[in-house]
Amino acid sequence: MTATDSGEQALFASTTRAFLGKEASLRTVRDLHAADKSFDPAWWRRAAELGWTSLLVSEDLGGGSVSGNGVADLALVAEMAGHTVAPGPLQPVSVVLAGLVDADNRTDHAAAIEAVMAGEAVASWAVYEPDRPFEPLAPTLTATATDTGYRLRGGKDRVEAAAESDLFLVVARFGDELRQFVVPADAAGVRIEPTPSIDMVKRYARVHFDDVDVATTASVGGPGQTATLIDRQTQIALILQCAELVGMLDEMLAATIAWAVDRHSFGRPLASYQALKHRFADLKTRFEACRATTAHAVSEVGARSPDADVSASIAKSFVGEWASVMLQDCIQLHGGIGLTWEHDLHMFLRRAALYRAMYGDPDYHNRRIFACLTESEVAQ
Amino acid sequence: MTETAVSTAQESVDEFRGRARAWLAENMPRIDRDHPPATRLDQDASWQRARELQKRLHDGGFAGICFPREYGGLGLTIEYQKAFNAESAGYEMPLILNIPSFTICCATLLDVGSEDQKRQHISVALRGEEVLCQLLSEPSGGSDLAGVTTRGERRGDSWVINGAKIWSTSAFAADYGLCLARTDWDVPKHEGLTMFLLPIKHPGVTLRHIAMINGSSEFCEEFFDDVELPDDAVVGGVGNGWQVASRQMFHERRSMGRSSEFSSGLESDDAEAAPIDYLDLAQRTGQTGDGRVAALAGRALAHRAVAEHLADHVYQGVLDASMPAAAGSIIRLFYADASQLELDTAAAIASTAAVVGDDAALFDVGKRYLERQIVSLGGGTTEIARNVIAERVLNFPREYAADRGVPFNQVRRGTAG
Numbered sequence: 001m002t003a004t005d006s007g008e009q010a011l012f013a014s015t016t017r018a019f020l021g022k023e024a025s026l027r028t029v030r031d032l033h034a035a036d037k038s039f040d041p042a043w044w045r046r047a048a049e050l051g052w053t054s055l056l057v058s059e060d061l062g063g064g065s066v067s068g069n070g071v072a073d074l075a076l077v078a079e080m081a082g083h084t085v086a087p088g089p090l091q092p093v094s095v096v097l098a099g100l101v102d103a104d105n106r107t108d109h110a111a112a113i114e115a116v117m118a119g120e121a122v123a124s125w126a127v128y129e130p131d132r133p134f135e136p137l138a139p140t141l142t143a144t145a146t147d148t149g150y151r152l153r154g155g156k157d158r159v160e161a162a163a164e165s166d167l168f169l170v171v172a173r174f175g176d177e178l179r180q181f182v183v184p185a186d187a188a189g190v191r192i193e194p195t196p197s198i199d200m201v202k203r204y205a206r207v208h209f210d211d212v213d214v215a216t217t218a219s220v221g222g223p224g225q226t227a228t229l230i231d232r233q234t235q236i237a238l239i240l241q242c243a244e245l246v247g248m249l250d251e252m253l254a255a256t257i258a259w260a261v262d263r264h265s266f267g268r269p270l271a272s273y274q275a276l277k278h279r280f281a282d283l284k285t286r287f288e289a290c291r292a293t294t295a296h297a298v299s300e301v302g303a304r305s306p307d308a309d310v311s312a313s314i315a316k317s318f319v320g321e322w323a324s325v326m327l328q329d330c331i332q333l334h335g336g337i338g339l340t341w342e343h344d345l346h347m348f349l350r351r352a353a354l355y356r357a358m359y360g361d362p363d364y365h366n367r368r369i370f371a372c373l374t375e376s377e378v379a380q
Numbered sequence: 381m382t383e384t385a386v387s388t389a390q391e392s393v394d395e396f397r398g399r400a401r402a403w404l405a406e407n408m409p410r411i412d413r414d415h416p417p418a419t420r421l422d423q424d425a426s427w428q429r430a431r432e433l434q435k436r437l438h439d440g441g442f443a444g445i446c447f448p449r450e451y452g453g454l455g456l457t458i459e460y461q462k463a464f465n466a467e468s469a470g471y472e473m474p475l476i477l478n479i480p481s482f483t484i485c486c487a488t489l490l491d492v493g494s495e496d497q498k499r500q501h502i503s504v505a506l507r508g509e510e511v512l513c514q515l516l517s518e519p520s521g522g523s524d525l526a527g528v529t530t531r532g533e534r535r536g537d538s539w540v541i542n543g544a545k546i547w548s549t550s551a552f553a554a555d556y557g558l559c560l561a562r563t564d565w566d567v568p569k570h571e572g573l574t575m576f577l578l579p580i581k582h583p584g585v586t587l588r589h590i591a592m593i594n595g596s597s598e599f600c601e602e603f604f605d606d607v608e609l610p611d612d613a614v615v616g617g618v619g620n621g622w623q624v625a626s627r628q629m630f631h632e633r634r635s636m637g638r639s640s641e642f643s644s645g646l647e648s649d650d651a652e653a654a655p656i657d658y659l660d661l662a663q664r665t666g667q668t669g670d671g672r673v674a675a676l677a678g679r680a681l682a683h684r685a686v687a688e689h690l691a692d693h694v695y696q697g698v699l700d701a702s703m704p705a706a707a708g709s710i711i712r713l714f715y716a717d718a719s720q721l722e723l724d725t726a727a728a729i730a731s732t733a734a735v736v737g738d739d740a741a742l743f744d745v746g747k748r749y750l751e752r753q754i755v756s757l758g759g760g761t762t763e764i765a766r767n768v769i770a771e772r773v774l775n776f777p778r779e780y781a782a783d784r785g786v787p788f789n790q791v792r793r794g795t796a797g
Binding site: 257260261268269271272274277278280281282284285286288289291292293295296313314317318321362363365366367368369370371373374376377378379380 | 658659668669670671673674675676677678679681682683685686687689690692693694707710713714717763765766767768769770771773774776777779
């Protein structure tokens with residue numbers, strides 16, 4: 001995943017790294033938090049100019065990948081963003097784009113795709129519902145037919161960057177059918193109610209759809225296609241979570257190793273104590289395992305392999321479970337300083353705890369993995 | 381054979397795969413899926429069978445896919461071996477020859493053996509006519525392998541070996557063992573060692589099986605009384621025994637994580653090594669559809685899959701030098717932890733049926749649970765693996781050792797030594 005095969009890829013990687021280092025540093029994250037902001041829209045437009053929003057979009061729709069594998073390119077961006085727990089709507093925007101560009105009626109959404117790609121519009125997936133776990137294929141929000149299109153009624157929850165979004169991709173039930181609709185955030189009947197988030201800058205909200213009317217062309221994909229689109233969107237969400245977590249773990253493991261080598265107790269470096277060396281060996285082993293399974297999932301999802309679904313679940317189960325455990329371990333190995341606001345560790349732990357839970361926690365994915373690998377029903 | 385060698389030189393992986401598929405169907409016995417073979421490693425018959433199957437592989441031109449052609453192999457890359465392994469699913473294969481004979485002993489001879497040793501032992505082993513084992517650990521010491529006290533003494537033109545070895549996997553079935561002996565007691569411990577190729581059937585070797593808690597007895601203990609060896613039994617040069625043993629340990633760690641290119645066939649095709657079937661356990665215990673059981677099993681299956689992803693990742697990392705060779709210990713450690721998780725999970729699902737009851741499949745979970753630590757002990761303990769990762773991958777300070785730089789005859793040893 002960190003492999004940069006071509007010159008173009010290397011250039012893309014170095015430009016992205018430089019941009020993140022300069023304009024999305026840990027200092028930036030703290031400043032945004034202090035100012036009670038999620039991200040700067042002008043900054044996001046510059047990120048879009050660098051190509052972050054074009055990677056999943058085919059060239060005929062105005063997009064383009066760097067390496068020929070847009071999923072891998074995008075995962076590389078997420079991994080680099082993880083090094084500074086960067087702000088920005090990379091995940092929600094990418095998930096929505098993944099759905100739009102695969103839809104049978106993608107041309108109906110060409111204007112939305114263009115605006116999102118340009119960074120002019122921010123889009124987010126409205127999939128969770130209040131008081132319910134992640135059940136993307138079982139929405140209760142309803143769509144009914146009107147003379148000019150559809151009317152949406154119901155509530156969504158845990159919608160990322162909702163207050164900053166211009167468009168929502170809403171999962172709905174239309175009679176017996178599963179459907180998704182693009183809804184402008186300023187449509188009549190849309191009401192956004194921010195909810196607290198544990199992350200420094202990532203924000204979430206409840207979004208109420210009180211009889212919101214949309215046109216026929218707001219539908220994304222036909223009824224027979226929606227479940228496939230939702231699976232793909234979920235896979236993209238999961239591999240982006242995992243790739244970002246790998247970048248985060250890379251950063252904090254390096255910081256904790258440097259601390260152990262530098263810090264002395266009883267006249268010798270912490271890194272010389274066998275009890276601690278063994279814990280670092282476990283951290284290193286799990287880190288490489290996180291990297292390996294994420295790379296595997298990115299490759300399967302990028303190739304649209306039949307195993308993409310289970311590979312993404314395996315990566316999420318593993319990385320989701322262990323990232324938080326490892327970061328807690330990094331805090332323990334730092335000692336008291338690791339628990340302070342001043343130290344950066346909590347910023348990483350916040351995001352890891354958030355990602356552990358969102359888009360299915362490890363327990364949810366473990367049940368899916370079992371069902372998938374044994375060809376049985378998903379047990380509740 | 382010549383024809384095969386010529387055709388493989390230009391053959392793509394897919395062509396090779398197709399040819400392997402056809403050949404396997406014609407030549408190798410199929411496994412009865414309902415009654416997979418359970419190869420008892422402590423039975424002579426199992427080894428006789430493995431030698432016959434290996435001979436068939438060799439005669440068919442599919443032995444030693446990653447060993448060089450001049451030593452009887454095919455000289456191909458791991459992609460060909462993996463393709464062959466995948467095609468071999470469902471066929472009876474000589475799996476017990478993989479560890480230690482091919483993946484550790486032959487791999488080490490390939491690295492450090494003399495031209496004669498390579499030509500003689502590797503090609504003979506690939507024909508199924510020779511099995512090799514390791515004679516490393518001793519009754520007086522475990523992880524401190526370099527502290528061995530088996531003596532190798534120069535007498536005239538030969539070497540004479542005296543001492544004892546233990547934990548030698550399948551030594552009873554082997555023809556030769558790679559035996560680590562001390563040939564110089566006046567230098568620090570790592571410097572006074574020499575590796576010998578020692579014939580197991582030598583009259584001076586007394587061999588005893590060790591009974592394990594699971595009822596198996598493939599591990600052996602050997603006693604050497606004046607075992608006389610010629611000069612050309614030395615592997616890698618006199619005084620270089622530690623370097624040779626280090627190569628063995630390197631190959632052993634990789635084989636423990638199932639990432640050796642010298643391994644042929646799928647371990648999972650043997651009932652004794654078959655992966656745990658969680659759906660079967662859930663069905664036998666009436667827990668199908670139970671969300672807790674599904675989550676436990678799914679977690680174990682995720683770790684099983686990640687162990688494979690990690691083995692590939694580290695293998696490639698060592699190959700392209702982005703990771704040091706010592707990173708093999710990462711594979712070893714993770715595989716051990718994942719195996720423990722699997723057995724714990726199986727025991728949790730089987731519950732009382734693993735310890736009391738007449739369903740053999742469920743009771744077998746209890747028996748496998750008893751030997752859970754074998755993966756964490758065999759091939760170097762996971763504690764040593766953690767030291768290796770910390771010291772040689774993360775470059776943390778080395779552990780204090782009281783014998784470092786001290787002539788071995790001045791090093792304190794326990795009374796048992």
